[in-house]
Each structure stands twice: as structure tokens, then as C-alpha cells.
Amino acid sequence: MLEPRGEPKDRTSVELFAGGGGLAMAVHRAGFRPLLVNELVKWACKTLEANQAELRSDEEFVPPAGHAWPLVPGDVREINFDYLWDQVDLLAGGPPCQPFSLGGVAKGEEDRRNMFPEMFRAIREIQPKAVICENVQGLLRPSFRPYFEYIERELALPFEQREGGVSWREHDAVLQARLSEAPADPKKRYEVVTIRVNAADYGVPQIRNRIIIVAFRCDLEVDLTRFKESIAPTHSEAALLRSIQNGSYWRKHPEVPHHVREHVESRLPKAIPFDDGRLPWLTLRDALKEEIDRRWPLPPVPWDKLDRREYQLGGVLDHIGWPDARIYQGHTPNELDRPAKTVKAGVHGVPGGESVMLTDDLVSELTANSPPRYRHRYMTVREVARVMTFPDRWILKGPRGEQMRQLGNAVPVRLGEFFARAIAAALDEAESRR
Known part of the structure; x- marks a missing residue:
């Protein structure tokens, strides 16, 4: 893995769909300071509060170093992110996977639980340096593959917003045309890397096949080849x-x-x-x-x-x-x-x-x-x-059932930390060249 250079930086993060805290904890361990954490489910919010989060008041603020994680419970669609513009290094989250999982109803993009559009809205309002998403491999099934490739292109061009009444296929055609052109503003385009992972290959005592999507803002000129080398599996x-x-x-x-x-x-x-x-x-x-x-x-x-x-x-x-x-x-x-x-x-x-x-x-x-x-x-x-x-x-x-649900929906902490550290190191290296 790439090693961070020089003194540790005050890296910041925002966590959406935090659940019981697996990915949020992982990102925090990797050196990112949470500026906002969001979750909808009541018991998961109580779990976050019982550990490192505290309820944020209605006042929007950027917490100082050492502050508890500011928890904003409720529907992500009702959260404003504008006050965090250009202050976030890493936007993290695992949009609900039920629309795409084998265990769910598999309605894909037609399912109202599909929260990828909210990730893209957060990017438009925050303009983070990097993004990490974790989701099920069901997104790569043949029936969903075209839509997943559209998700990747949306992540690459999140500021090319889909208008109401426009189908995703029509919007996808626009995105493909834009991606063939040089970016007018590199801060509004991202380079996207999608990785199939088995958590066991990264020191997690569990067979857990997932996809991890990482995106870096283009103006940073992150060395993607070195980043990919840094996330090679460590266990077999x-x-x-x-x-x-x-x-x-x-x-x-x-x-x-x-x-x-x-x-x-x-x-x-x-x-x-x-x-x-x-x-x-x-x-x-x-x-x-x-x-x-x-x-x-x-x-x-x-x-x-x-x-x-x-x-x-x-x-x-x-x-x-x-x-x-x-x-x-x-x-x-x-x-x-x-x-x-x-x-x-x-x-x-x-x-x-x-x-x-x-x-x-x-x-x-x-x-x-x-x-x-x-x-x-x-x-x-x-x-x-x-x-x-x-x-x-x-x-x-x-109760037990809710605790198990939180764990089953979580990102294994060790897996999330491995990738978050690799992202931090890639940002450090890119910024050291500027």
C-alpha cells in the first residue's frame, strides 16, 4: 500500500447511510475527521450516539478537531450540504443495496430505495476530493450492468445533472458524449475505479463479495496506476x-x-x-x-x-x-x-x-x-x-434482531480502513507533487 508522506494531515470526511458505523469507523481510523454523519434508521442512530456521535442541532457548522461526530438523523434527501463546499476530503457511504441484491426484490433503478442520486447530489454540493462507495456485487449482474455503467458515468460527471422527465438512458447518452471531451473544469469531473473485493482477501475473517467504487477529483491528478497497485489483496x-x-x-x-x-x-x-x-x-x-x-x-x-x-x-x-x-x-x-x-x-x-x-x-x-x-x-x-x-x-x-441487521448491512471495519488509508495516501502523494 502507498504510505502517507510527511506529517499526518487534517483530513475531513462526510458519511452518508452510516448504519451501525462500520465504514464511518473505518474512515475515522484512517485519519479522516467526520464533519457530518447521516443515518435514517432509529436503532442505527442510537448505536452511533452510543459510541462516537452526538446529535447535531439544526445549526449547520463545521466541527473543530476533537469534536464528536455530528449526527444528522433522518432522510438524506432533506439534508443541505452547501455549507461544506470544498471542505471535505472524502465523501463515504454505502447507498442501500436492497434494490440490487439477490436477497432483495431486485427492482434496480426503479426502486425508490436507490439512493445513488443522493450521493451525486452530495458531490455537487460538497465537491469532495474523493468518494468511496460500497455495495453488493448484484450491481454487476447482466440485468443491472448497463445501469451500473451509467452510475459510474454519473459519478465521473456528477455536475451533469439529470433533469426531470429525462430517462436514465437519455441522460447516459449525454454523459458518454461529455466524457469523450476534455473537461472544461477538472474540479467537476472525477476519475472512477471499481474494484470487486472479497473481504477475506483483506484480512477480514469472512467471505464477503462486494464492489468498492472509488473516485478522485480530476484536478488532483491522482496516480491511478499506483493507487490500484496499493489496493492489491493481502491474504489468500x-x-x-x-x-x-x-x-x-x-x-x-x-x-x-x-x-x-x-x-x-x-x-x-x-x-x-x-x-x-x-x-x-x-x-x-x-x-x-x-x-x-x-x-x-x-x-x-x-x-x-x-x-x-x-x-x-x-x-x-x-x-x-x-x-x-x-x-x-x-x-x-x-x-x-x-x-x-x-x-x-x-x-x-x-x-x-x-x-x-x-x-x-x-x-x-x-x-x-x-x-x-x-x-x-x-x-x-x-x-x-x-x-x-x-x-x-x-x-x-x-434488540438482537436490530443489532444483527446493523452488522449485516455494515462494511467490515478492517476492509473499509484498508481502502480509506489507500485513498489518504493517494491524496497525500498527489498533493505533494503540486
């Missing part, structure tokens, strides 16, 4: 398989029963790719133990405590056992020695409904003629938060 499945095979993975986890190790090793592929120079994917076991951010292992959840009672096991926030976990066809559980499955906001109407995990505990005694069978349970909210790389101190407000 092949490295994890090698670490299991050579035993280095097990040396990190000496507590693992021998029958678990044998079972995992028996399913290794016969041919494991050669060293690719990356670090091993992190696993669910890594997340629950101390291998990520040097945290303490989460205490075990006793089988007689799966009763929704707030024992706060080991004094850990939201580490509460939950009953009635089931495994059935099409609903496979998480395995400890693989990255977790994608954390989802809702499955068949149940927030976090697929967050079931196999444990190291056997259902019955081992026999010579059958593979081991392991007991399973629902993951606690805190375990899911660790899979999303949220810090243990981050308070999630609302």
Missing part, C-alpha cells in the same frame, strides 16, 4: 490451506481437539497452490480467539446458557447465548477453521438468520465408519461483530 485461501497443512495454523490454536484437526486436514485438496506471497485468510476461530487486533479470546458459551438471558458471558457486551439453532438443506453452518459465511442483514425475514456455527463439541462418540458430527448453535451478536471486525467496545443498540 491458498496461504490458509498451506498453514493448515504445515501445522503453523494449529500452532496458533493448540487448544483444538485432535479429532477436529484430523477432520479439517482430511478435507484439504490434494494439490495446494504454491506460495503467493500473501498472508493466510483469517478464520472464524481466529476471530473468536486473540489472533485479530490482539484482543482477548471470547469466553465459551455453555450449552445450558442458550436461553436469551443476559448473562454477559465473561463480562463481554452482547455475548449472549441464543436457542433453537437449526441446520437444514440449503442452510449450511459456519465452520471454525474457515472464514465465516457472509453476515447478512436478514434471511427469510430473520435478521442474521444464517449465523449458525459448528463447535468443537461432538454430538456423539467417534466411530470408525462415519465422519465426526459436531454440535451447533447460533453465534452471539459479539461473535458476529468480531467477524465484521468491529471492536469489542463498540456498543450496538436495539
